[in-house]
Amino acid sequence: MNLRNAAPPFVRAEPTSASMLRTVLFALCALLVIPTVRYGIRPLTMAGVSVLTCLVCEILANLLRTGGFSVTDPSFAVTGLVLALLMPLNAPLWLPCASGAFAVLVAKAPFGSFGRNPFNPAAAGAAFAALCWPGLMFTYFDPSEPFRLPAFADCTFRTGVSAAATLKNGLKPDILPLDMLWGEAAGPLGTGAALVVGACALLLLFSRAAHWQAPVCFLAVCALLAALFPRIACSPLTSVKYELLSGSLLFGGVFLVSDPVPAPYTASGKGIYGAFAGAALMAFRHFGVCEQGAWFAVLLANAASPLIDRAVFRVRGWEEKPHG
Amino acid sequence: MIPHGVRLEPRKGVPLKNGIVRLPGPEPVSAPQTFAPLKKNAGPSRIIAAAEKAGIVDESDGMPLGKKLSRLARRGPGLLIARCFDEDPCTSSARAVFREDAEKVAAGLKLAARACGAEEKRLAVASRGEARRLRGLRLGIPAVVAGRRYPAGILLMRKLCRNGGRAAFLGAQACAALADAAREGKPQSETVVTVAGDGVRRPVNCRVRIGTPVEKVLRLAKPEEDVRIAAVGSAVAGRTVRDLSLPVTAATRCVIALRDAPPERRYPCIRCGRCARACPAGVIPWLVYRELESGDPDPLLFFHAGDCAGCRACNAVCPSGIDLAAEVRRAAARKEGGEG
Incomplete structure (x- = not known):
């Protein structure tokens, strides 16, 4: 017997950080299935180039920082996949690459990489793309007539109007609710299929890969504000339905708001953080220029999360008081 | 912050119905010398003296029982609890001792309570099923169920002391040894150790002489060839041993053999709280x-x-x-x- 020394504990209680990231990756890959079946392999190439860019940027950043090539965690793949899923499928392939590079090189690496980034890198990358190329970010092809998109080349297409844009113009979207559930409407690549996103949310919750406080508070506040202040003339419940199913609200709630790294530490802080992001998102939808802005709301809440932590500390009396 | 403890991942433990296996000493060791048993209504000082004479060590904290009881007598605990549950998912020695002879544990607890002047005594058991079994035995000591979350002992203590009460734990084996010392004048010469983990083919609870090398105890459970880690004490807070000739002590509750070392990779804090x-x-x-x-x-x-x-x-x-x-x-x- 060749015995070794090791540090306890020898039994574990929770998933490790890497296995949590792998669960998120699995959930994100599940979102690629329906678009791939419907439009050919372009969704896969888009996700592939996006993840590859993030990997290259991560290695570059590691070279600059530590002089080593090794990539220790799969968080770059999560960033890449989230970015690809937030883009329209007809966007040129350099768009996810550019935003992925921004996400890793500007929003993540300078702060010390995974675990220390104050902002969600994917949200930062998407915000960057939406600010620089709003035309490309918010132009969607019309999925009503089935056709396949080329794998790599830029494509010509007939534009469709997304539900979020229709709502922004104060009109009722002309989309069947069933199509919204399966994502058969103009919109970003991976955010439309509400049923799949919901299944992913359940997977993340039950495998304990994500906490529930922030996403639940986020969705609850969004639904409440949608019911109280509908943007279109309809019943509160219809407003809630369209607001939740349009744009990247649901996807943002499940994959961006649930990221624990830029969120507050405390459970109640996470709830406030989610609620704040929800309120910010609904404000952007009402008063903002862009048709959707989940990433802006998440970035704003990220910036507020240290303040939320301090507020929770003060309320609980954990600050400015010597403890035994 | 309300403490919730940890729900540890369950492990295949030792089947309790197999009971405790006695590991015989290979070389002829003379039987420990006995001393005069206690009288039925012996006073506190005599009980403490008997605990000291028998050399009993409380397995839950490694403290000599005589010293612990005299310290408790000065402080006067309101509640004395015998720990008949195990905290970590690999160990079952306390439960096995309780299953084997609950009456002896209860008798020892009664003696200890008399020695330190505790007003109330309880047997802390692992599950509701065990509590039902205890009621069936009619020992006259109420049960209290320790939770499943780690560390069950500290969490139970917090729960019981919430209203300013004072409570103290005694190990089940220490209680049984005190009963033996009082009835038969026997010193504590043996201890019950769980041998478990994925590195053994036949996990077992065994009663061994204190001082037996860890290797012999491990051998009893048929270890695999590729055992990499041998840990004693606890699967969560114990320590690894590389030298298997180290002796088993009264506070060794388990020997855990594992084929894989726990992952050593560290990630930055992800703020999960x-x-x-x-x-x-x-x-x-x-x-x-x-x-x-x-x-x-x-x-x-x-x-x-x-x-x-x-x-x-x-x-x-x-x-x-x-x-x-x-x-x-x-x-x-x-x-x-x-x-x-």
Whole structure:
């Protein structure tokens, strides 16, 4: 017997950080299935180039920082996949690459990489793309007539109007609710299929890969504000339905708001953080220029999360008081 | 912060219905010398003297029972509890002792309660089923069910002491040994050890002479060839041994053989906040860690770092594999004025 020394504990209680990231990756890959079946392999190439860019940027950043090539965690793949899923499928392939590079090189690496980034890198990358190329970010092809998109080349297409844009113009979207559930409407690549996103949310919750406080508070506040202040003339419940199913609200709630790294530490802080992001998102939808802005709301809440932590500390009396 | 403890992943333990296997000593060892048994209504000082004479060590904290009882007698605990449950999922020695002879454990607890003047006594058992079994035995001592979450002992203590009550734990084996010493004048010469883990083919609870090498105990459970880790004490807070000729002591509750070392990779803190929920002592390990990492720690933010009980629930729950217990110890040392 060749015995070794090791540090306890020898039994574990929770998933490790890497296995949590792998669960998120699995959930994100599940979102690629329906678009791939419907439009050919372009969704896969888009996700592939996006993840590859993030990997290259991560290695570059590691070279600059530590002089080593090794990539220790799969968080770059999560960033890449989230970015690809937030883009329209007809966007040129350099768009996810550019935003992925921004996400890793500007929003993540300078702060010390995974675990220390104050902002969600994917949200930062998407915000960057939406600010620089709003035309490309918010132009969607019309999925009503089935056709396949080329794998790599830029494509010509007939534009469709997304539900979020229709709502922004104060009109009722002309989309069947069933199509919204399966994502058969103009919109970003991976955010439309509400049923799949919901299944992913359940997977993340039950495998304990994500906490529930922030996403639940986020969705609850969004639904409440949608019911109280509908943007279109309809019943509160219809407003809630369209607001939740349009744009990247649901996807943002499940994959961006649930990221624990830029969120507050405390459970109640996470709830406030989610609620704040929800309120910010609904404000952007009402008063903002862009048709959707989940990433802006998440970035704003990220910036507020240290303040939320301090507020929770003060309320609980954990600050400015010597403890035994 | 309300402590919730940790739900540890369940492990295949030792089947309790197999009972306790006795490991015979290979070389002829003379039977331990007995002394005069106690009279039926012996006073506290005589019971404490008998515990000292029998050399009983409480397996739950490694303290000599005589010393512990006299200390408790000075303080006067309201409630004395015998620990008939095991905290970590691999160990079942306390449960096996309780299954084997609950009457003896109860008799020992009664003696100990008389010795330290406890007003109330309870048997803390692992599950509701065990509590039902205990009621069936009609021993006259009520049961209290310890939770399934780690560290069950500290969490139970907090629950019982919530209203300012005072309580103390005694190990089940120490209670049984005290009953033996009082009835037959027998010193504590044996202890029950669980041998388990994925590195053994036949996990077993065995009664061994104190001082038996760990190797012999491990051999009894048929270890695999590729055992990499042998840990004693606990699967969560124990320590590894490389030298298997080390002796089994009265406080060795388990020997755990594992084929794979736990992963050593560390990730940065991902701010999940699970350590603070797990800590039974009210320490906020992530805050302590963050402060120590910051380079300029504020000792005012080391909440209750000195209260750390060393249960390592925070380590077991941390998804990034950070040694939070060591950080909390460092912080406590800093707070005391020394450099951690």
